[in-house]
Each structure stands twice: as structure tokens, then as C-alpha cells.
Amino acid sequence: KNQVEQSPQSLIILEGKNCTLQCNYTVSPFSNLRWYKQDTGRGPVSLTIMTFSENTKSNGRYTATLDADTKQSSLHITASQLSDSASYICVVSAIGGYQKVTFGTGTKLQVIP
């Protein structure tokens, strides 16, 4: 069964600090991995998308890494801002279409002043 597990479930950090969110997956055959940011009550917004051959991808203060051997990904947020408060969802796609897309339950990040 394809699964995506994220840790921690929730996280509180001070504004300006860095943090790293983790994603472990058991999805096969692997197609791509995406990180989304979801503000409360809003639709998810894509941050990064990574395929098998990509190890690192950055989007501003967001940097995602992928280790396809260990089936792990991380999302590093640098110099956090209050607007980074949101849920971050890891989404892993297997080859084979939309029914093969598996969402993690997300990490709820709160940035406090």
C-alpha cells in the first residue's frame, strides 16, 4: 500500500529561525514528489516538484531535498516569516495516473514573533 508519512505533525518556531520538515514514502513505482503549502481553509499551493533524478530544488526560502534510495524528502525553510504559518503537505505520485497520487497528512507550522 502506498503511504506518505510526515513529521513532525506540528511545529512552533520563532520568526527568523530555520526549520526542516520530513517526508517518508513507500510509493512505487516512483514518479515525482511535490511539496505544497496550504493556508488554513485554502487550497494547497505548489512549492516544489522533484523527479527521480533531482536531489535538491529551491524556491526562494524553501529548499526541498530528495533521497530516492531511502525514500525520504525534506523541506527546509530558511529565515522563517509569520506568513510561513501553514500546513505543508508532501505529495508523492506513482507511475500510473491520478489514483496513484498519495498525500501526506501534513505538518502544521506556526511561526511566532
Add this chain to the structure above:
Amino acid sequence: DAGVTQSPTHLIKTRGQQVTLRCSPISGHKSVSWYQQVLGQGPQFIFQYYEKEERGRGNFPDRFSARQFPNYSSELNVNALLLGDSALYLCASSLVGNRAGELFFGEGSRLTVL
């Protein structure tokens, strides 16, 4: 350019009623997928449509149905509503249909069943 638009944004129904949710994809996108997101959980795949045909279905009962129109907009119908159907229903569009390309989500329709 407009993003994915969904309507209504919020609605309240009672058990046993029926609901129709609507989605307009980004211009040029021919694939639409629907997801159910219960509070505190990640989205769960319901349906995917591409070129007006159903291409994938998640583990949801037959009370859930959908269709895609010639202009690629889509409707999600849920019959005989249960309390457990209360959720945020997300629509996403993408350029490709036979593989999961980058998904662009709408803001969702928040359904409350009383």
C-alpha cells in the same frame, strides 16, 4: 489569468440531501481531479477526468459522482449526504491527463452536513 475557480465556497446541507459542487480549470487545462479533505487530514483522491472521460476513481461510495463538460469544467455530485461527508472539497486542474502532472488547486468548497 484566472486560476482554478470553485463554487460555492461554503454551503450547509442536512443529512440525506444532495449537493453539487462546481469547478472551472485553468484555461488550457484539460484534466480535473477532485479531492476530499477532512479537517486535520491530507486530501483524499475522489475522481479524475481528462478529455471528458473518467480516468481514475478513489475509494469512495457510489453516492459520489462527477462529470466533465465540453469546456473542461466539472461538477462533483454527492447524494444522500452523511455527517461524515463534511469536508473541504478541492478541485485541481493540470495540463496532462494520463499521468499526475503538477496540480493547481482551487480554494475549495467547504461543505458542512448537519
